[in-house]
Amino acid sequence: MYQTNTLDCSISHNLPRTNLLLEFLEDCHTRNFSPRTVQAYKSCLKYFLSRHPIEPTPMDLKSFLVHLRDEKGYSPSTVENYFASLSSFYDFLEWEGVTKNIVPQFRKRYIRYYKEQRHEERQLISLEQMKDLIDSADWIGYKAIFTFFAKTGIRRQELIDLDMQDLNLSQNYAVLKPHAKRSNRIIFFDSECSQILEDWITWRQNQKPKIRDKALFLGPHGSRIYRDTIYYATTDHAQRLGFHNPTGNLNEKFTPHCFRHFFTTWMRRAGCPRSIIQELRGDSRKEAIDIYDHITQTELKESYLRYIPKLNIKL
Template identity: 25%
Template sequence: MSEGRQEPNTVEYFLQDIEHHGRNERTAAAYERVLSDYEEFLAARFEKTPPEASYRDCMAWVHELRATHSESTVATYASYLNRFYSYLERVGHTDENPMTVVLEEMNESIESNPTRRDVTLPEMRSFVGEIRHPLHRAIVTMLLKTGIRAGELCNLDLIDLHIDHEAQSWQPRAHIAGRPDSLFIATEHTYGRESGGERRTASNKRKRETVVPIDEELKEALLRWLAVRPETPSSAPSAPATGPLFVGTADSWGERLTPDIVHHVVEGYARDRGWYRTGGGAAENVTPHYFRHFFTTHLRDRTGDRGIVQYLRGDVASDVIDTYTHNWGDRVRETYLEHIYSVTP
């Protein structure tokens, strides 16, 4: 977090969200009491905020509860915290839900050596090949080939895309004006705050601005999407093209996508494939964040260059990352295009 920038109160946002979804006052009050106690516990014991908490921090809280509460009450409170972190994951305030493993341990069903589902590249190609909807195909292809988070995808504006094709009618932002077929991922977007003239529904957890190359496969998926993308007020011919890159084509027609919509899209296709089960957890279910894991694993294995993968993911790293930033054209783009896998059958 940069100096002078205050971390948003994620508990407060979550409580507002459950209120908007019609939870009764008694339930809302229970969530508020439990989450406020948890927030105070983290601050006092670990000097952390909820988005910074790890699995071990959550487990320490559960152990403390067991000293004064029954197992049934502890289980109820743990379920509240699990839903809270599921919400934080959807809106981009945390990469993964730390309560997933805690609940598995509480249910005594955790594996001795837990691993994620192993989806092979041919299986993933078959999965993508079955997606016909232009928006859904572009979303999944983008997630798989860039390692971008769901919230970061939702925050993309048209000007964040520089695509070398006549379909581009807008002027890309200065960061990528001289870099055709590239994507700019910013750092400034924060859930609940105004950015680019609108209040954002997700945060960009990225610690560094990143320019990600676009290969021909992703370019084709984006062009197919742009051909049918609904116009928004900011993307009309008479207005500057500063609107969202990805917008809804169903109930939220023409409106910026939210992480919930992206998760719903991915979950639907994953369920059809047998890759998602309610209650399955991160080790079993294929979610938008699974695609980030898939990208990291496969590209790192193909390039043998952890630094480039860290750069593309936007991770905090040493000064070597600055080298990649300055040598984007010579090192990052060439390496990426040489080694990025295909997801088309």
């Protein structure tokens, strides 16, 4: 049975009485982590530190893994998120000279194996299914969101953070807000997507009273759209079309992240070079050949327009 050892989450009797968790979260802000990431770290770490000393042993980590996996029944991705939070926290403490970070070795031995044993592919829908999904949207706001996701492959939080001023409709591109996971911030879209965005902006401008929120994408409430609103709008429309099973396996569900999977896979199948896809996705460049392979914005846009699939959406 999972044993708890309730202590103040920010101190240990062997360490200075300073709020190390708050110091870590402040460090995350300094490193420009997104508010959502910082909040996730805070939640995971408070849960762990309320049950274990601030200097955990391998046995503490093992019992925590069993608790999350077997008693809580969390998915592999959720378990990994907890241990990723722990690793970041103890990496900070090691940097500050407080204690050694033993989490990476533990993750290599236990978490990687656990994830591999339960790995599932996300669902990939066809071009025709994507067209049906977008056409099924009964509100121009959702239609614009689905189209923008499919045509750019951006993450949900990146879409939420976009403001009206970040969009350049005359040149068919947008500039994303800075994000810890993002390298290239300029994203392109084609004329098909541009037309739907124009329809969306026209709808906004015709609303009374006038919409003054600076966010590009709004929810039905008239202000910046929420993460959950996007999730439920996506899964609800996909479920109506028969390719989202809310109680099924990962490959039977269609969630907002599946748009990114769709974009990446269909660009690759169209023949788009891997380096171009990486740049469009904003992936970090790790190999030397990637770092020194300079791709101009003109080359990137031309390649994007050459390979992005046309969906023949109803306008």
